Amino acid sequence: MPQAPHTVELDEHLKEVVQALHAAVNWAVPHAKDPEIVDKAIRDCKEILDVVLEGNVSEWLK
Numbered sequence: 637m638p639q640a641p642h643t644v645e646l647d648e649h650l651k652e653v654v655q656a657l658h659a660a661v662n663w664a665v666p667h668a669k670d671p672e673i674v675d676k677a678i679r680d681c682k683e684i685l686d687v688v689l690e691g692n693v694s695e696w697l698k
Contacts, residue, residue: 642697649696656684 664677 642693645697646693650688653684653688657681660684 660677660680664674667673
């Protein structure tokens with residue numbers, strides 16, 4: 637089975653997405669009792685995941 641085009645670039649982008657989600661969560665956990673910080677981290681994660689779920693891969697590979 638031939639490899640799909642741009643898999644290396646797509647893998648790298650998705651790796652960056654996971655790292656951004658991880659960073660947002662790691663930033664919020666020590667501040668779990670501060671609702672403003674936690675809410676911002678949740679909003680950031682939602683924004684990141686919304687972009688992924690849109691699935692506009694051609695824009696990710698620019």
